[in-house]
Amino acid sequence: MDHTAEALDTLQHVFGYPAFRPPQQEIINTLLNAEDALVIMPTGGGKSLCYQIPALLREGCAIVVSPLIALMQDQVEALQQLGVRAAFLNSSLTPEDARAIEQDWLDGRLDLLYVAPERLLQARMLRLLNQLTPALFAIDEAHCVSQWGHDFREDYLGLSELHQRFPEVPRIALTATADARTRQEIAERLKLTEARHFLVSFDRPNICYRIALKDNPRGQLLRFLRDEHREDAGIVYCLSRKRVDETARWLAEQGFNALPYHAGLPAETRAEHQRRFLREDAVVIVATIAFGMGIDKPDVRFVAHLDLPKTVEAYYQETGRAGRDGLTANAWLVYGLQDVITLRQMLDQSQGSEVFKREEQHRLNAMLGLCEVTTCRRQALLAYFDEHLENPCGNCDSCQNAVATWDGTEAAQMALSAVYRTGQRFGVNHLIDVLRGAENDKIIQNDHHRLPTFGVGKALDSRQWKSVFRQLVARGYLSVDMTRFGALCLQESARGVLRGEVEVQLRQDPKSSSAKRTTKSAIPEHIDVGLWEALRECRRQLAENQGIPPYIIFHDRTLQLICEQRPGNIAEFAAISGVGDRKRDKYAEAFLAVVRDNQPLA
Template identity: 55%
Template sequence: MNINTAKSVLQNTFGYADFRHQQSNIINELINGADVFTLMPTGGGKSLCYQIPAIVLQGVGIVVSPLIALMKDQVDALKLQGVKAEFLNSSQNYEEQRRVEQLIVSGNIDLVYVAPERLLSDYFLSLLDQAPIALFAFDEAHCVSQWGHDFRPEYQQLSIISSRYPNTPKIALTATADLKTREEIVQVLNLANAKIFVHSFDRANIQYRISEHKNSKEQLLRFINSEHQNDAGIVYCLSRKSVETTAQWLCEQGKTALPYHAGLATEIKDNNQQRFLRENGIIIVATIAFGMGIDKPDVRFVAHLNLPKSIEAYYQETGRAGRDGLPANTWLAYGMQDVIKLKQMASQSDGNEQFKFITQRKIDALLGYCEVSSCRRQVLLNYFGETLAEPCGNCDNCLTPPTTWDGTSAAQKALSTVYRTGQRFGVGHQIDVLTGKVTPKITSFKHDQLSTFNIGNELKAMQWQTVFRQLISMGFLAVEMDYGVLKLTEKARPLLKGECSIELKVQKYKNTKSAQNKKQSIENDLTTSELASFDKLKQQRALWAKERNVPAYVVFHDATLIDIARTAPKTLSQLLAVNGLGKTKLELYGDKIIALLS
C-alpha cells in the first residue's frame, strides 16, 4: 500500500486536494508499520495523520483520548464524511457498548475513540486481543508528562500498549511540548524507535497582545465590544470564583457568557460546552478545565484575565483561537499578584523539589515573555526551539512598539529598598517604603527611618509595580515561592554599583491595532453578491446542523462556505473542487447547494 491510496482518501473522504505540512510523511510511516511522534500546532491537521491510516489499513484504529465529553462530536463529524467511526464510553448504555465492541472484534469499523482508563482495563485489552488492530493513536500525548500542563496520571500507564502490541503501529500526537516533555512522552509510551516529526509552532493568523492589569474586566469589555461584538470566544481565569463572577458580570453587560470549571455539576458543564459548540457568539469563561480537544474552528478570540501557568499552557490555550486559519486575537492582562499566586500554588503542590523548581522556571519564562519589548512571536517560537528570522508584524510590540526609558535610577532605588528592608518583604511593602506611605507595618519595623523611605515619590504605586515586575522578569530580583518575598540576585550587584544601566518599558493600557480589521477585510473581499451567497449558505448550514443535532462547523467550516461563495460553482464537479467538501457531503448537500446559489 502506498501514499497514493491515502491521498485518494484525503481527497474523496475529507475533501482536501493536497496534504499539508508533514502529513504525507507521517501517514506514510504509519502505513508502513513504523511508530511516530508528531508535534503539530492546533488547527494544523493532526487528526488526519491517524484517521487516514486507520481507514486505509486493515483493522480498527484505536484512538486514546481524555475527552469523553467531545467524543460524540468527533465521531459525528467523521460519520458525516462517510467514515465508519464510533466511540466507547460511560455515556452509552449496555446495549450500545456491546454493539461497538462487536464492531471492534469483527474489524468492521475504521476508528474507535476510548478513554485511557477503558483501554487499560483487563476486559477491553482481552477484547482487543481478539480484534484486528490497524493502529493506536495517543491524542493529547502531553498528558503523559508530569512536566506538561495537562498531566493525567492514567496516561503514564499506557506503556503497556507498546509491550502488548509491539508490531502494531502507534502514533503520539500533541500540539504543545517543550524538549523535556517530548522526551518524556517518547520514554513513557515506549516509542524509543519512533520517527519524530516536529512542525513549526507558528500560528501566523493569531495576534498576540498583552497588557498590565488596570481594571481588567473593563479592559476585557472594551476589547470584546470594539473587536469581537458578535464573536465566539474563550476567557480564562485562574480561580473558579473569578470564572463565575466574570461570567455573571459579562451577562450584565449584555453578553452571552457561560461559566465552566471543574466544580460545576456535570450537566451544567456539558450544557454550557454544547451551547458554546452549537450556538453563535457564545463566550465561555473558564478555568483551564475547559478547552483541550475543543474542535470549534471559529473561535475568534481567547482572553486571559490572569497569567497561565506556563508558556506551554499559554500557547495551548491561545491556540484554541482561529483554528480555521482566519485572523484571531489573543489578549492577556496580568499583574504582580498573578506571579506571586502562581509561585505560591507551585510551592504548595504535591510535587517533589525538582518539580517545584522546574515549575518556578516556567513561571519566570512566562513573565519574561510578557515583559519583552521585542516581537512576541519570535520569543514564543524561540522557547520551543524555533527561530523566526524577522519580526512577525502581528503582535502588540510589532504593531505599536513600546516606549522605553532609562530606568537605571529607579531600579537602583528599588533594589536598594529590598536590601535595606532585609529582603524579607513583598512588593507592596517595598512600594510603601519607596513612596513614603506610613502604615502600621512601616512604623513597627521602623522602615520610615530608612534612607530609602520616600525616595521614590516621583513615581506612583502602579508605576513602581511595573518597575518591580520588570526587574523580576529581567532576573535582578527573585520571588520566594511561599510568601512572595523579594530577594536580590547576583545580577543585581553591578546594577546597584552603577556598573551597568537598564532600559525599562513604559506600560500602555490602550488597545493596539487589532486583527479585527483583517477579519473584516476577509468578508469585505467578497462582492455584494458573494456576501449574500455566504449569508444564505450560513443560514442553510444552521438548519442542516439542527437536523443532525451537531455543531454547524461539523457540517461545513466558514472557510468552506467562503470558498463556495467566491467560486459560485454551477455543477457538482465544480463544487467538489472546494476544500473541505468530500464525496459523502457532496451526495448529501451538493444538489441543495447548487440550487441555493442558482
C-alpha cells in the same frame, strides 16, 4: 514503500482536500509502512488526518486513545459525516450501546474506534484486542503522559504496555504542545525513542498575540469584546471558579451569551454549556483551564485570559484553541504582579516535590518574561519551543505598536537597595512607600524613615514603581517569597545591577490601555455578506436537523470558498476544498440552491 497515490486519493475523495500539508504525507507513509511516529504539530495543523487516513488504508480497526468524551464525540460525528465507520467507547454509553459497538468491531464494521486510556487497558478490552489485531494505535494529546505538564493524566502512563503486547502494530503519538523536555518524556514513557519524530512549526500566523497590564480588567475585556468580537464565539479563561462565575454573570448582564464552565459545576450543566458552545453561534465560555482540551470547534475567534497562565505551554495550548480554521483570531491577555504572587502562592502550597516546584517556578518566570518582552512576541514564544523566527511577525501588539523603553538602571538600583535595606521581608506596596517617602505607621514602626533609600524615589509615582518591581521580578533580579506573605527577595543576578555593572532597559508602560483597536474580520471584505449569511443559515438548519455542530458540516473556510467561487453545478461544488464525495452527495443540492437564490445584482 511509497503510498502517496492511495493516500492522496483518500484525502481527496473522503476528506475533500486537494493536497497534503508537509509533513502529513511522510507521517502517513511511516504508519502505512508499520513504523512508529511521534508528531508535534500545532492545533489546526491537521494532526488527525495523519492517523485517520492510515486507519482507512490499513487492514483492521484503528484504536485512537483520547482523554475526553467531548473530543471523541466530536471527531466521531465528523468522521461519520464523511461516511467513515467510526465509533467510541466511553462512560457516556449505556451497556447495551457499548456491547453493540463492540459487536460492530468484532464483525469488522469499524474503521476507527475512540477509547479512553483507562478503558483501553482494562482486561476486557485487552481480550478484544488480542482477538482483533488493530490497524494502528493513535495516542492523541500525548503530552498528558508528562508529569511535568499541566494536563497530566496518570492513565497515560500505562500506554507503554501497548508496545509490549502488540509490537507489530504501528503507534503514533500526537500533541500540539511540548517543549524539548516534554518531547523527551513522551518518547521515553511511551517507548517511542526509536520512532520517527516529526516536529512541525509551532507558529500560528493567523493568531494575533496581545498582552497588556491590568487596568480595570473587566473594563478592558468589555472594550475588547464590544469593539472586536461582538458576534463571535470565544473563550475567557480565569484562574478561579469564583471568578469564572462572577465574570460569566457580569458578561451576561452586558448582553453577551456567556456561560460558565469549571469542575465545580454539575456534570449535566458542564455538558449542556459545552454543547451550546459547540452548536450555537456567538457563545462565550468563561472557564478555568478545565475547559478546552479536545474542543475541535474551528471558528473560535478569540481566547482571552483575565489571569496570567502558569506556563508558556499552557498559554500556547489555550490560545491555540482560537482560529483553528486558519482565519484571523485574537489571543488577548491582561496581567499584573499580583498574578505572579497568586500563582507563586498556589505553587508553594502544592504537594509537589521541591524539584517540581523549582521547575514550575522556572516555567512561571518564562511566562512572565513573555509578557514583559519588548520585541516581537511571536519570536519570543517560538524561541521558547526552540524555534527561530527570522523576522518580526507583524501580527502581535509589539510589532503593531512599538514598545517604548527607558533607561531604568538607576530606578532598578533604588528598588533593589530598598529590598536589601528593609531586610528582604516586605512586599511591593511597603517598598514603594519607602522609596516615595511615605510617613505612615508601618514605616515609622520599622524605622524605615531612617534608611538612606527613604524618599529617594519621589520622581516616580506608585504606578511607575509597580512597573519597575514587576519587571525586576520578571527578569529574575527579584523573587517572591510566599513564606513571608509576598516579600520580595534579591537574586544573585541583582548583584551586577547594584554594582553598576549591568544596564537595565525597562518597558514604558502605557498610561492607559483603553484605546480602541479593531482587528480585521475573519471574513474578507470582498465576501458577499448576504450570501455568506444565507450559507451560514443553511448550514445551521442542516446541523440542527441532525443534532450536530454546524462546523461538522462545513468549516467557515469552506463557506468562504463557496462565496468566492459561486459554484453553479455539482462538479464545481465538489472541487471546493473541504467537500468530499459523501458531503458532495449529501449537501450539494442545498448549498447550490442558496448560491442560485443569492446572485449578485447586475
